[in-house]
Amino acid sequence: MELVMTPTEMQVVYEHPRSLADVPTRYCPGCTHGIAHRLLAEAIDELGLLERTILVAPVGCSVFAYEYFNADACQAAHGRAPAMATGVKRMLPENIVITYQGDGDLVSIGAAEIMHAAARGEQITTIFINNAVYGMTGGQMAPTSLPGQKTTSSPLGRDTHLTGAPIRMSEVLAQFDGAAYIVRRSLHDVANIRKAKKAILTALKVQMAGLGFSMVELLSSCPTNWGIAPEKALDWIEENMIPHFPLGDYKVRDDVKAL
Amino acid sequence: MTMGRIIINRDRCKGCTLCSTVCPQNVIFMAENQLNAKGYHPAMLVDPDGACTGCAVCAVICPDVCITVYRETTQRTKAVREAVTI
Numbered sequence A: 001m002e003l004v005m006t007p008t009e010m011q012v013v014y015e016h017p018r019s020l021a022d023v024p025t026r027y028c029p030g031c032t033h034g035i036a037h038r039l040l041a042e043a044i045d046e047l048g049l050l051e052r053t054i055l056v057a058p059v060g061c062s063v064f065a066y067e068y069f070n071a072d073a074c075q076a077a078h079g080r081a082p083a084m085a086t087g088v089k090r091m092l093p094e095n096i097v098i099t100y101q102g103d104g105d106l107v108s109i110g111a112a113e114i115m116h117a118a119a120r121g122e123q124i125t126t127i128f129i130n131n132a133v134y135g136m137t138g139g140q141m142a143p144t145s146l147p148g149q150k151t152t153s154s155p156l157g158r159d160t161h162l163t164g165a166p167i168r169m170s171e172v173l174a175q176f177d178g179a180a181y182i183v184r185r186s187l188h189d190v191a192n193i194r195k196a197k198k199a200i201l202t203a204l205k206v207q208m209a210g211l212g213f214s215m216v217e218l219l220s221s222c223p224t225n226w227g228i229a230p231e232k233a234l235d236w237i238e239e240n241m242i243p244h245f246p247l248g249d250y251k252v253r254d255d256v257k258a259l
Numbered sequence B: 001m002t003m004g005r006i007i008i009n010r011d012r013c014k015g016c017t018l019c020s021t022v023c024p025q026n027v028i029f030m031a032e033n034q035l036n037a038k039g040y041h042p043a044m045l046v047d048p049d050g051a052c053t054g055c056a057v058c059a060v061i062c063p064d065v066c067i068t069v070y071r072e073t074t075q076r077t078k079a080v081r082e083a084v085t086i
Helices: A033-047 A061-068 A081-091 A103-109 A111-120 A169-173 A190-208 A230-244 B018-022 B057-061 B075-085
Strands: A011-014 A053-057 A072-075 A096-102 A125-130 A179-186 A213-219 A248-252 B004-008 B028-030 B043-045 B067-071
Touching: A033 A061, A033 A096, A033 A125, A033 A190, A053 A061, A053 A081, A061 A072, A061 A096, A081 A096, A081 A111, A081 A125, A096 A103, A096 A190, A103 A111, A103 A125, A103 A169, A111 A169, A111 A213, A125 A169, A125 A190, A169 A179, A169 A213, A169 A248, A179 A190, A179 A230, A190 A213, A190 B057, A213 A230, A230 B018, B004 B043, B018 B028, B018 B057, B057 B067
Parallel strands: A053 A072, A053 A096, A096 A125, A125 A213, A179 A213
Antiparallel strands: A011 B067, A179 A248, B004 B067, B028 B043
């Protein structure tokens, strides 16, 4: 029997999500920002939220996130995406407001903004990309850098006596009553990427139901600033980051479980 | 075995190799002697025996959303889908 294998006769099982703009990104090869963007776009598509989504882009590598999504978007001052999102959501409560922030943005200069947004129980969703380094500015030490991690501003490795230990933001934010859904996932392999997408879907459903603040932390790679190949960078997440940033559900309120 | 096919957007690929490392059938390779418009060695499907199952693992890990996955619709899956929709 002759097999005719043309795509037109076959069913599409995976394609470019509608919410993601069809443009090349400026991310380095192998950077998992692209995966996180795609997961968020797929979640927006599946819940049919594209027409009423407003994205707040941060400062960092993902500063151009507003160009990569077909949703409406604005860009906040460094670390202030939750503050801007608060204003947007309060004025336009029918819209779905999502901030997309990195660790240099959210854990460092924006630590106060994210904590107060969580404490107030703002009806926003935050996608938090944790790659343990400042990416855009050239690989400096971030508050999430691991003990002993070599970066351009800690060339001998992070000294915890001098600079403290990594901040685990999901654990911190889980303490606030206003936070409804706080989880940490990883993007280092296919199974974990699928789990991450489920978490993003749940986080968006929390906002749709108006239950409170929701955040998904995604352990992410930075092959360029870590100085290793993309494939090895994914192994590095598993071997080094996950022991410091354990994956799991840090806050799933009972009303979220009932969703 | 279900037949699959992938189409890689050559000029969007940044040659990060992640798809080739996760492919369970080992049918994705980096085009070592070819360059795309961006100057990377793009990923390509080398599948003369039709081993690709359309499992979409490559597309799930691709950071640049270059891969579209197609899977053959068999009579059985068609029947199952119709039974579910009715």
